[in-house]
Amino acid sequence: MHTLFADSFAALGRLDNITLVMVFHPQYLESFLKTQHYLLQMDGPLPLHYRHYIGIMAAARHQCSYLVNLHVNDFLHVGGDPKWLNGLENAPQKLQNLGELNKVLAHRPWLITKEHIEGLLKAEEHSWSLAELVHAVVLLTHYHSLASFTFGCGISPEIHCDGGHTFRPPSVSNYCICDITNGNHSMDEMQVNSAGNVSVSDSFFEVEALMEKMRQLQECRDEEEASQEEMASRFEIEKRESMFVFSSDDEEVTPARDVSRHFEDTSYGYKDFSRHGMHVPTFRVQDYCWEDHGYSLVNRLYPDVGQLIDEKFHIAYNLTYNTMAMHKDVDTSMLRRAIWNYIHCMFGIRYDDYDYGEINQLLDRSFKVYIKTVVCTPEKVTKRMYDSFWRQFKHSEKVHVNLLLIEARMQAELLYALRAITRYMT
Numbered sequence: 001m002h003t004l005f006a007d008s009f010a011a012l013g014r015l016d017n018i019t020l021v022m023v024f025h026p027q028y029l030e031s032f033l034k035t036q037h038y039l040l041q042m043d044g045p046l047p048l049h050y051r052h053y054i055g056i057m058a059a060a061r062h063q064c065s066y067l068v069n070l071h072v073n074d075f076l077h078v079g080g081d082p083k084w085l086n087g088l089e090n091a092p093q094k095l096q097n098l099g100e101l102n103k104v105l106a107h108r109p110w111l112i113t114k115e116h117i118e119g120l121l122k123a124e125e126h127s128w129s130l131a132e133l134v135h136a137v138v139l140l141t142h143y144h145s146l147a148s149f150t151f152g153c154g155i156s157p158e159i160h161c162d163g164g165h166t167f168r169p170p171s172v173s174n175y176c177i178c179d180i181t182n183g184n185h186s187m188d189e190m191q192v193n194s195a196g197n198v199s200v201s202d203s204f205f206e207v208e209a210l211m212e213k214m215r216q217l218q219e220c221r222d223e224e225e226a227s228q229e230e231m232a233s234r235f236e237i238e239k240r241e242s243m244f245v246f247s248s249d250d251e252e253v254t255p256a257r258d259v260s261r262h263f264e265d266t267s268y269g270y271k272d273f274s275r276h277g278m279h280v281p282t283f284r285v286q287d288y289c290w291e292d293h294g295y296s297l298v299n300r301l302y303p304d305v306g307q308l309i310d311e312k313f314h315i316a317y318n319l320t321y322n323t324m325a326m327h328k329d330v331d332t333s334m335l336r337r338a339i340w341n342y343i344h345c346m347f348g349i350r351y352d353d354y355d356y357g358e359i360n361q362l363l364d365r366s367f368k369v370y371i372k373t374v375v376c377t378p379e380k381v382t383k384r385m386y387d388s389f390w391r392q393f394k395h396s397e398k399v400h401v402n403l404l405l406i407e408a409r410m411q412a413e414l415l416y417a418l419r420a421i422t423r424y425m426t
Helices: 002-012 017-022 026-041 048-061 065-077 082-086 093-097 099-107 114-121 130-152 177-181 200-223 228-242 290-301 305-318 333-346 357-362 365-376 383-388 395-425
Strands: none
Touching (some): 002 017, 002 026, 017 026, 026 305, 048 099, 048 130, 065 130, 099 114, 099 395, 114 130, 130 290, 130 365, 200 333, 228 333, 290 395, 305 333, 305 395, 333 357, 333 395, 365 395
């Protein structure tokens, strides 16, 4: 942990609250820091100030002032023009042209087409090269996902930053980040949920019920396998149902001027892909997947980055301590896969070999609300949502969930963008 903190401080000149929360999972944090350092500071197609400005544009789409402010400082530190910070219209036309891709990628990535790609690559004197565009796409997806993590874990600005010294509810549960990272938990936080009447024993029962469902599903898997038609039907059912998962807190969040000036079309946001008569074809992973297609495209156009991202995906997906709340020696792979595949299902991405009936068995409504909000509209996440799912689980386990959410989201966005680039190239 000390080494990771030292490396982070050496690379960024700071130890930010994102690092302090991610350090619950040192193996993941090491991979994350290595990837982010490469994207922002090592050799690559884009100049340094462009990289930070793209980070600002991406974080602003989700109104994440925490990340916007971090990268405003970094942008100025590497010699960026302060005028660009007055609004996107003051940035070079080349960066302004990226606004449409940023918008669609953040909120409705299934709408990205090869025409979006062609428009950027053939913009005459403001055109992007393929290598530059892949670098930009990776940065956009990285910061959209990091905004999800920031809101999902309730991360507040550092003490010396704007808003960091003001009185506010603690960022996660009843503890400040230093308490969480030191493992200072108390059973008091488990006594009451948003309804005001749920005890420790009730939340204990939730864990037992989830363990029992996992055991039953494993037995069903061993006994029989659903047909391909049935699997496809269950995917469609889950995809439809995901459209009706929303929170009672679901209201519009008006972006502050200091954030909204960094992007256009502030009214554009997340919409379920099958609403309003739209029908988006299912993205079938056997036709285009990260391992066989996306990885090699990224690595070819932006060497080594595909490898770094792939390692980060694998660590997040496979990370386990074989624990669930108070239980040890638990195989959590079924639960982790359900979370990952539910997120991809919300994005219209289907795995032919997965039984989507398992999702409803393993993920209850409050958890689905949290997942969908963190992944699709992170600026609307509330402390109540965080507290209401998996009430008996440790903070570290909830942070672990957030790592799964952000990596599954990043991969989904990348798949749509890279498929469009591939179609343009072929």
